[in-house]
Structure formats: structure tokens, C-alpha cells
Amino acid sequence: AQRVTQPEKLLSVFKGAPVELKCNYSYSGSPELFWYVQYSRQRLQLLLRHISRESIKGFTADLNKGETSFHLKKPFAQEEDSAMYYCALSGQRQAGTALIFGKGTTLSVSS
């Protein structure tokens, strides 16, 4: 069964500290992995996806198939990074396929 696990409900860090939001997945094939972010009072939006191998707002995420993980990392957290972060998985290489979301992790960055 497809499953996405985000073990931390809340992650609190100080500004300038490194951040790692954990995500583990369960899928038998070759998944597509995504990170979505929801800032306060804003809509859910795509942050990054593993196929793009990009860095967005200083965040990166590497797909580790051996550990079935897709952790989101940023070396120096900023206050504006405070938001809800969702890891998501799509199991098929077709448009229109469902995204399976994790429960989300709230990142709180304080000064």
C-alpha cells in the first residue's frame, strides 16, 4: 500500500539553525515524491519535487530509495519558513494520478 509518514507533528527551531523535516514512504514501485507547503492563511503550494532536483527557497530534498526517505533540508532556517509542510507521493507516471499526502509537519522558526 502507498503510504507517506511524517513522524514529527511540530518542529521548532531558532533562526539560522539547520532544519530537517523527515518523510518516509512506502511504495513497491518507483514513486514520484513532492514537498508541498502551506503558509498561514494561504493555499497549499508545491515547494519542490524530486525529479527536478532543484533548490527552492534554500530547501533541498534527496530521494533515498534504500531508506525510502525524502527528507526536506535547509541549512539556515528563516522566520518566513514557518509553515505547514506536507510530503506527498504519486505512484504512477501519469498526469491525473492521486497524490498521497503525509499528515504534515508544522515548522516554527523563532528569533
Place this chain on the structure above:
Amino acid sequence: EPEVTQTPSHQVTQMGQEVILRCVPISNHLYFYWYRQILGQKVEFLVSFYNNEISEKSEIFDDQFSVERPDGSNFTLKIRSTKLEDSAMYFCASSENRGPSANEKLFFGSGTQLSVL
């Protein structure tokens, strides 16, 4: 940047009543989705829609639910007889079709908060 628009932002209804949640996807997008998020729980897939038919649906999307694209711009989710457990934030999303490659970027609406009393 174009946006997915959802109306209303809040909907309160009595148990057993029908509700219709409305969405206007981004104009050149061809795939449409409904997701929901019950308070404190994860975002859950309900249904995807392409070429005027459902392409995939979850176990949540039972006979009480239906979707429609009535006029080429709106995309609606109807719940025929609402239950208390239908109370949730319902998100519409759309994506552009670029062919049978990896899953496209989804653009989400700001959601409709449905409260069933």
C-alpha cells in the same frame, strides 16, 4: 500567476442536505482534482477528472459524491446527503496536461470549509 478559485470559502449545512462546492480551475488545465482535509488529519485524495470523466477515485468517494464540469469552466463537487463526518476543508486542484510523463504540478485552490451540523 493564475489561480484556482473556490467558492464559497465557508459552507454550513444541516445533516442530510445536499451541498455543491464550486471550483474554477486554471483555464488551460485539463486535469482536475478534489482533496479534503478533516481537521487535524492529513490531506486526502477524493477524485481526479479528465476529459469529462472520472479518471481515478478513492474509497472516500462513494455514491454520495459526484463531480461535474457543467459549463467548461466550473468544476463542482456535490455531496447528496451530507453526514457529520463530511465536515472538512475541501480543496480543488488542477494541472496542465503535458503528456504521459511524471505527475504534473498541482495548483490548489484556497479551499472550502464545509461544516455539517
